Amino acid sequence: MADNTLKKDPAIDRLLERVVQDVRTFAEKQVTHIQELVRIGLALSGEKDLDRLLEMIVSDARGFTNADGGTLYIKDEDDDILSFAIVQNDTLDISMGGTGEKIIWPPVPLKDKGNENHSNVSAHCALVCDTINIPDVYDAEGFDFQGTKKFDSTTGYRSKSMLVIPMLDHEDEVIGVLQLLNARDRESGEVVTFPEYEIEMITSLASQAAIAITKMRLIKGLENLLNSFVVSIADAIDEKSSYTAGHILNVAELTERIVETIQKSGKGKFADIHFNPDEVAELRMAAWMHDIGKITTPEYVVDKSTKLETIFDRIEIVVYRIEILKRDARIRRLQKALNQNVDVTEDDMQEEQKLDEHMAFLESVNMGGEFLSDESVKKIRELCKLSFDMGGKSVPLLNEDEAKNLMIRKGTLTDEEREIINNHVSVTSKMLGRLPFPKKLHNVPLFAGMHHEKLDGSGYPKGLKGDKIPFAARILAVADIFEALIAVDRPYRPGKTLSESMRILGFMVKDGHLDSDLCDLVVESGLVTQYAKEKLAHWQQDDFDWNGKTYSVEGEVDFEVD
Ligand SMILES: [Fe+2]
Ligand SMILES: [Fe+2]
Numbered sequence: 001m002a003d004n005t006l007k008k009d010p011a012i013d014r015l016l017e018r019v020v021q022d023v024r025t026f027a028e029k030q031v032t033h034i035q036e037l038v039r040i041g042l043a044l045s046g047e048k049d050l051d052r053l054l055e056m057i058v059s060d061a062r063g064f065t066n067a068d069g070g071t072l073y074i075k076d077e078d079d080d081i082l083s084f085a086i087v088q089n090d091t092l093d094i095s096m097g098g099t100g101e102k103i104i105w106p107p108v109p110l111k112d113k114g115n116e117n118h119s120n121v122s123a124h125c126a127l128v129c130d131t132i133n134i135p136d137v138y139d140a141e142g143f144d145f146q147g148t149k150k151f152d153s154t155t156g157y158r159s160k161s162m163l164v165i166p167m168l169d170h171e172d173e174v175i176g177v178l179q180l181l182n183a184r185d186r187e188s189g190e191v192v193t194f195p196e197y198e199i200e201m202i203t204s205l206a207s208q209a210a211i212a213i214t215k216m217r218l219i220k221g222l223e224n225l226l227n228s229f230v231v232s233i234a235d236a237i238d239e240k241s242s243y244t245a246g247h248i249l250n251v252a253e254l255t256e257r258i259v260e261t262i263q264k265s266g267k268g269k270f271a272d273i274h275f276n277p278d279e280v281a282e283l284r285m286a287a288w289m290h291d292i293g294k295i296t297t298p299e300y301v302v303d304k305s306t307k308l309e310t311i312f313d314r315i316e317i318v319v320y321r322i323e324i325l326k327r328d329a330r331i332r333r334l335q336k337a338l339n340q341n342v343d344v345t346e347d348d349m350q351e352e353q354k355l356d357e358h359m360a361f362l363e364s365v366n367m368g369g370e371f372l373s374d375e376s377v378k379k380i381r382e383l384c385k386l387s388f389d390m391g392g393k394s395v396p397l398l399n400e401d402e403a404k405n406l407m408i409r410k411g412t413l414t415d416e417e418r419e420i421i422n423n424h425v426s427v428t429s430k431m432l433g434r435l436p437f438p439k440k441l442h443n444v445p446l447f448a449g450m451h452h453e454k455l456d457g458s459g460y461p462k463g464l465k466g467d468k469i470p471f472a473a474r475i476l477a478v479a480d481i482f483e484a485l486i487a488v489d490r491p492y493r494p495g496k497t498l499s500e501s502m503r504i505l506g507f508m509v510k511d512g513h514l515d516s517d518l519c520d521l522v523v524e525s526g527l528v529t530q531y532a533k534e535k536l537a538h539w540q541q542d543d544f545d546w547n548g549k550t551y552s553v554e555g556e557v558d559f560e561v562d
Pocket of ligand 2: 247251290291480
């Protein structure tokens, strides 16, 4: 009977055991690689900073292949070039680009005198969209490695194995090239050829990286578009009135500077207040958009520099009417002299002189510079009774609306016009409320819509009090008021000196309109004096007092917050 059982051969057993072990090691390696790939993929998609993302791509790809060096090129469509984004090399202790030292090496052209540049390995990779695996660049044919060799001769390095991978985005477009240099054996550390089995995985990593870069570029592109759009709207609003030109731009700048000052103070009342980059961006956007509602405010109200101004200053019509009254008076006087055959006397001219005085009075009242007294109101009422005849119709010196405007007690605006101006905040809230802001900017309508609220509840549109006004909105309110106070020109008054503006700001703090800690900080930190130095006309830059201390634009500022 034949013996069917195989004779046990220890050599075969050992061989089988080794094969099983090798397969297990390979499988374990692959599993580790896949796990690593998943981890990298997650990390790449979670990174929000482009520089850090690019660095991560190169260091992770190097870690994955145990490569000594790595270079990441980004393709520039417009210029047909590959720009150096990241260069890393362990042996030479090089880490350039990204968050580190800027790379000043010239980019690699994808075209040379109109012809595709296939002599450079990275350009070739981008052009043909294929992976290139070179065991030793010194023996490689078809590519020009003179630059690499020159680099080696100056650094003493030896570039050998190279893996060049195109980075494809979701539309299979090449957006960059990843070049890995000198793969090292994990045990011996010797430079080896990049193993074929790793290529598929590293290609997959390059793809994930490309998608992460593209996603970030799209987000950045949208953010840039939104920011540019916001700035152009703000410019359009600033352009509406020569009196408020630059207001929004200045408020945005001041807001950012106040935030910076708070971040820097880091002690006392502001020790626990920190703004992360998203919060800063949110407040910046709120500052840019705070007066967007002014888009609907008629220019004649915003720019109303005199009481009788509409699209023109109606005082001119009043001047003509006075001239008619004077002419009528003169005709009466001359008629009387003619009828009675007597000479004209000084007394007879009194009526015309009186009319000149009335005109001078009305012109001064029209300016709205001072508070209107009861006596002046009474006088205007008297003047309303004057009229002249025009084609058989009686025309009053002042019609009802002109009289009402001239009787404005303070400034140049009627209550209705003040209401129209104030309404810009409600329009701001309404307009911004309709925009689908991303989550990190969702407070923009809220902050922007509160820039005229006052801590004591006397602001508008909601009359919010104290804690109901978030800290970010208080910053905006301080920036808005400070800018408006120190602005060189307003419709009915010239600019103020710094000390006058600061005195008014001080009253606003005392009256409980503004956050006093915040105002103290902007003064004591030197922000006010620095800003005044940069922005105010020389005649405005005088010394001012704040909490019993004198501050000078010229003087040194001690930064102290408690
Ligand atoms: Fe406003
Ligand atoms: Fe404003």
